[in-house]
Amino acid sequence: MTESTISAPRRGVPIWAQIIIWVFLVGLLAIVAAGLSRAQQGTVQPGQLIDNFTLPIYSGYEWDGKSEISIEELRGKVVVINFWASWCKPCEQEAAELQTAWKQYEPTGQVVFLGVDYVDTEPEARVYLKKFGITYSNGPDLATRISQYFRIKGVPETYFVDKNGVLQYVQIGPFTSIDQIRAQIDPLLK
Amino acid sequence: MIGSLRFTFYVLLLTLVVAGLWTGSASAQGPIPTDDEVNRIAKQLYCPVCESTPLDVCPTEACRQWRDLIRTMLAEGKNEEEIKQYFVEQYGVRVLNEPPNRLISYLVPAVAILIGAFMLFRGFQMWIKPSIMESNLEDAKREAKPFQDLYIAKLEEELKKRK
Numbered sequence: 001m002t003e004s005t006i007s008a009p010r011r012g013v014p015i016w017a018q019i020i021i022w023v024f025l026v027g028l029l030a031i032v033a034a035g036l037s038r039a040q041q042g043t044v045q046p047g048q049l050i051d052n053f054t055l056p057i058y059s060g061y062e063w064d065g066k067s068e069i070s071i072e073e074l075r076g077k078v079v080v081i082n083f084w085a086s087w088c089k090p091c092e093q094e095a096a097e098l099q100t101a102w103k104q105y106e107p108t109g110q111v112v113f114l115g116v117d118y119v120d121t122e123p124e125a126r127v128y129l130k131k132f133g134i135t136y137s138n139g140p141d142l143a144t145r146i147s148q149y150f151r152i153k154g155v156p157e158t159y160f161v162d163k164n165g166v167l168q169y170v171q172i173g174p175f176t177s178i179d180q181i182r183a184q185i186d187p188l189l190k
Numbered sequence: 191m192i193g194s195l196r197f198t199f200y201v202l203l204l205t206l207v208v209a210g211l212w213t214g215s216a217s218a219q220g221p222i223p224t225d226d227e228v229n230r231i232a233k234q235l236y237c238p239v240c241e242s243t244p245l246d247v248c249p250t251e252a253c254r255q256w257r258d259l260i261r262t263m264l265a266e267g268k269n270e271e272e273i274k275q276y277f278v279e280q281y282g283v284r285v286l287n288e289p290p291n292r293l294i295s296y297l298v299p300a301v302a303i304l305i306g307a308f309m310l311f312r313g314f315q316m317w318i319k320p321s322i323m324e325s326n327l328e329d330a331k332r333e334a335k336p337f338q339d340l341y342i343a344k345l346e347e348e349l350k351k352r353k
Contacts, residue, residue, distance in 0.1 A: 017308070017312075020305065021308075021309060024302070024305050085252070087250070087255060119238040119239055119280075119281050121255045121256060121258070121259045124255050140280065142279060143279060144281060145282075
């Protein structure tokens with residue numbers, strides 16, 4: 001009889017416990033990987049079809065008499081989605097340009113400007129809108145759902161969506177001239 | 191004389207009515223909340239645009255606006271829960287310093303801690319087992335010897351019987 005026959009039996013980790021541990025570890029790694037991948041993705045990329053979302057509108061800034069806009073209702077129009085906030089100083093640099101551009105395109109009925117107010121307070125937002133004489137539709141990004149969908153990195157950011165609902169251009173940071181805005185809209189109207 | 195008294199009475203009455211209306215409207219609006227009252231709620235909320243900064247100590251313009259909003263809501267008679275609920279609806283659940291009281295908020299960390307503790311326990315057990323086994327090996331051998339001898343004797347006896 002050899003020595004090995006008298007050694008104490010080794011009890012391993014039960015198979016069910018091993019399965020739980022491995023499932024947990026793999027799940028944890030998957031969550032971390034998804035988070036890292038999302039962080040590196042940046043904003044929604046041009047060429048992507050924009051999913052439907054609904055923007056509630058501040059009273060006095062309704063579009064077509066509606067107090068909320070669904071992006072799907074705007075298919076067939078060029079949509080300019082501008083993320084801003086009243087506490088954002090760079091947003092002030094482009095506010096007048098955006099309003100001027102809106103006044104130019106409004107009569108055509110082919111372009112819709114949407115201001116998405118990112119984590120802001122309504123009284124301050126209204127002061128901002130009044131200060132820059134903004135008249136196009138604006139509303140709050142409730143629970144940051146819209147900005148999370150677009151994966152914005154900050155404000156201001158502007159997204160140009162064509163008539164088919166496909167994102168065509170992303171402007172990170174403020175516009176410096178109205179020509180910059182026109183250069184993105186005009187090709188989408190052809 | 192009576193006319194003069196009556197006039198004075200009406201003036202006094204009018205003054206009282208106007209004063210009553212004025213104080214009535216002032217009390218309906220409520221007193222202006224103090225910084226402490228605002229900060230008591232602000233410290234339970236986090237700045238939605240800054241990394242891990244409680245609202246009561248956040249120095250940005252945006253945070254000042256949010257503190258003003260809390261002050262306005264308190265003056266309007268809103269309570270703590272209503273204000274926190276408003277912030278969650280507006281800016282998302284991430285503004286809360288504590289997760290919402292849902293079972294999953296506590297279940298997932300609890301399960302993770304239990305699994306971690308179990309893994310550590312098993313790891314330590316496996317780590318110390320070889321040294322204990324080595325020191326006990328000789329004792330085990332010694333203890334096992336008589337049983338071993340008995341077993342061998344019994345086995346040999348059985349074999350003899352078969353022959």
